[in-house]
Amino acid sequence: MAAEIHAFIQTLFLISSSLCLCFSIRNSIPNGFLKFIFVLPFFFLFLYIPLQFQTIHLRGTLGFFIGWLGSFKLLLFAFGKGPLCSAATSSSLRRFLAVASLPIDIPEHKPPPNRSDPDPLLPLSFAAKLGFLILTFAAIYFKNRFYPNVVLIFFCLLIYLLLEILIGGATAVAEAVLGVELLPFFDEPYLSDSLQDFWGRRWNLVSSRILRPAVFDPCRKLAGTVVGKKPAVIIAVMATFAVSGVMHELIYFYMGRLAPTWEVSWFFLIHGVCLAAEMAVKSAVGRRFRAPRVVSGVLTMGFVMATSFWLFFPQLLRFKADVRMLEEYAALGAFVKNVTAELIGPLFISFQVK
Known part of the structure; x- marks a missing residue:
């Protein structure tokens, strides 16, 4: 350590x-x-x-x-x-x-004055998510007592809560140091009512803001000169999801040091295809048919979770991410305990001598 x-x-x-x-x-x-x-x-x-x-x-x-x-x-x-x-x-x-x-x-522009006021419920929300994260770790620690699919639900919560707390904490520190209000990273992704809403407006917004100018816009511009405007958008969507899949494979390689199986890439490609199909259907039917928000929300999150169980989380289980994370927390606790003992022990002995 x-x-x-x-x-x-x-x-x-x-x-x-x-x-x-x-x-x-x-x-x-x-x-x-x-x-x-x-x-x-x-x-x-x-x-x-x-x-x-x-x-x-x-x-x-x-x-x-x-x-x-x-x-x-x-x-x-x-x-x-x-x-x-x-x-x-x-x-x-x-x-x-x-x-x-x-x-x-x-x-780019300063937010309106009313947005600069801190949300009084923000500390409470952060504390609640931290509590859910601790409960999730506890559930994963006792994962042998649950059905495998239930454990995968815990992994869904773990990834969301870890990112929310880790990046939320980093954002809070950065806002205090820089003296500015930052753009959000998440926007309550569990409230998504479509894949377009989930990936474009609610989940991992920083990555979306990076992938748009880096991949989506150049691909759409290049393909537009060849196949036309509407097909170019579909090509750009698929290219964006393909790049996102490759970068997730890279992060999994960092974490597990195992050769990629490309299941995570398939996860993003499938979502890219389904999102492109969703966009095409919306363009064709317009506002003539819209499912109730409750129904579309359940279907969207059900699809995200089902494909995650199938292709995304098996890679985490492959290099035993849950076991290694708990081991590292134990090692960190032992390290802090030893350092504390080394710092406080001599002070305590000198105090007794006096």
């Missing part, structure tokens, strides 16, 4: 130094090929960084924050696009570092 913490501190310095160099050339090198060549070594460095850690938590977290989002943000930065090139971010080194290394986005 001590070696992991030491490596983490070194990594923070390496990431900060790399991003400072990128910030320093933001105006001196024109956007395009030259800046892309300058940024490319940092892109590969960010892909490599998660591989040097041993704990599944740091591999997964840095894999998502740096290996995926950070590297994509740098590629967009090279061509004058993405969150690192916005006026709200590029004018401040502190904001540049935060946005490049964390899953956060600063809005």
Whole structure:
């Protein structure tokens, strides 16, 4: 654990130094090929960084924050696009570092005054989600007492709650340090009433805001010159989901160090096909037929969970993510206990002597 913490501190310095160099050339090198060549070594460095850690938590977290989002943000930065090139971010080194290394986005325009007031229910909501997360870990610890499909439901809750709390905490710290209100990461995804609503407006919004300029828009523009506007949108949707699938395979590789089976990629491709079909049906029928929100919501979340049970979560079970996470929490607790004993023990003895 001590070696992991030491490596983490070194990594923070390496990431900060790399991003400072990128910030320093933001105006001196024109956007395009030259800046892309300058940024490319940092892109590969960010892909490599998660591989040097041993704990599944740091591999997964840095894999998502740096290996995926950070590297994509740098590629967009090279061509004058993405969150690192916005006026709200590029004018401040502190904001540049935060946005490049964390899953956060600063809005281009200041929010209305009434939005700047903190939500009084936010601490209560955070505490409730933290409580559900602890209960979920407890349920996974006793997973042998539940049916396998029930355990997979616990994994659904685990992934959502972990991301919500981890990124919600990082967002709260970033807002306090930067003094700005950040764009949301989630928007109550369990209330989705369609796949388009789930993937486009509620789930993992930071990734959506990265994939749109990095994959969707270029593919739609390129395909539009060949096949026309409407087919180009479908092609762009499929390309976006394919890239998302590959990046999830990469994160699973970071966490498990096992060769990909491509089930996760199939999960995203299936969702891409179904979302494209949903868009086509909506375009054809318009508002003439709309299922009640309760029905469409149940069908949407049922489809997401069923395909997750089939293709997404088996990869987590394959490298025993639940077992290794609980082992790391136990190791962290033992490390904190030993450090506390080493710090307090001598003070307690000296107090007794006096």
